[in-house]
Amino acid sequence: MIEHNHSDAGTARDAPAFGTFAPSALQARLxxxxxxxxxxxxxxxxxxxxxRLAMMTFRGSLDVEVFGQRMRLYPFxxxxxxxxxxxxxxxxxxxxxLLAGRIGADFVFIDIGANIGAYSLFVAGLAGHGxxxxxxxxxxxxxxxxxxNISLNPSGTVKAIGCALADREGExxxxxxxxxxxxSSVKFQGAPLEEGQSVQVPARTLLGLIEDEGLDHIxxxxxxxxxxxxxxxxxFLRDAPPRLLPRLFIVENARGRWQTDCIAELEAMxxxxxxxxxxxxxxxxxxx
Numbered sequence: 001m002i003e004h005n006h007s008d009a010g011t012a013r014d015a016p017a018f019g020t021f022a023p024s025a026l027q028a029r030l031x032x033x034x035x036x037x038x039x040x041x042x043x044x045x046x047x048x049x050x051x052r053l054a055m056m057t058f059r060g061s062l063d064v065e066v067f068g069q070r071m072r073l074y075p076f077x078x079x080x081x082x083x084x085x086x087x088x089x090x091x092x093x094x095x096x097x098l099l100a101g102r103i104g105a106d107f108v109f110i111d112i113g114a115n116i117g118a119y120s121l122f123v124a125g126l127a128g129h130g131x132x133x134x135x136x137x138x139x140x141x142x143x144x145x146x147x148x149n150i151s152l153n154p155s156g157t158v159k160a161i162g163c164a165l166a167d168r169e170g171e172x173x174x175x176x177x178x179x180x181x182x183x184s185s186v187k188f189q190g191a192p193l194e195e196g197q198s199v200q201v202p203a204r205t206l207l208g209l210i211e212d213e214g215l216d217h218i219x220x221x222x223x224x225x226x227x228x229x230x231x232x233x234x235x236f237l238r239d240a241p242p243r244l245l246p247r248l249f250i251v252e253n254a255r256g257r258w259q260t261d262c263i264a265e266l267e268a269m270x271x272x273x274x275x276x277x278x279x280x281x282x283x284x285x286x287x288x
Contacts, residue, residue, distance in 0.1 A: 030051075072148055098275060112232065113225040163201060229252060233262045
């Protein structure tokens with residue numbers, strides 16, 4: 001299993017310095033325009049039109065600040081990076097607001113399906129040096145982007161772990177989505193595969209990973225793994241001691257792809273839904 005944190009991401013340290021891929025004047029104006037659009041029907045339509053025009057001017061990566069954190073983004077084959085680059089104000093705003101309101105001293109956050117680190121770095125920017133953040137991403141090339149983004153920021157509180165989480169330890173097949181890397185999953189989605197569209201990755205259970213990391217509590221977990229949430233959460237909820245149950249869960253709403261309803265299981269354990277958006281369900285339990 002590949003692991004990196006802020007201090008040991010050697011390949012990231014060897015990368016060009018932040019600002020090497022700064023937006024041109026035109027690109028910067030387009031980015032400023034899309035980021036300033038309000039969260040209204042017309043605001044979103046204008047932002048998405050400008051984003052489409054802006055994409056015609058881009059090649060490769062861009063160095064930008066998002067949520068007060070430095071990021072090097074590749075918006076062409078990862079919808080998450082495109083959203084974060086152009087319209088971070090529309091990137092899970094309610095989920096981030098609820099998460100931010102619960103950040104305190106010694107905050108412990110686990111970001112499952114971290115992608116390039118938007119949630120992890122958002123929390124790191126608010127939580128301070130006492131936080132512990134695990135950013136878990138199985139897809140090798142996306143993991144390298146995650147490590148690079150962590151290395152661009154000084155907090156030192158985010159540890160990137162390159163593995164899949166599942167219901168067993170060992171090795172699993174990760175099915176790769178070539179048009180949108182954020183849709184890759186250990187659950188086969190039914191589309192025909194071409195050569196190179198899957199890769200073997202190390203797999204851990206969530207509880208096993210937590211125990212190895214020596215965590216004595218968890219404040220919040222965000223999980224977005226394209227329909228494989230049940231493979232991870234159901235064993236964890238069954239086996240984890242009460243002290244490791246987080247106060248807050250942000251769960252991608254993929255009910256149609258689960259064999260066991262994660263939301264129903266969480267509700268049965270005393271969690272209550274406090275928000276439901278187009279993409280996610282946020283649940284909280286008092287006394288955790």
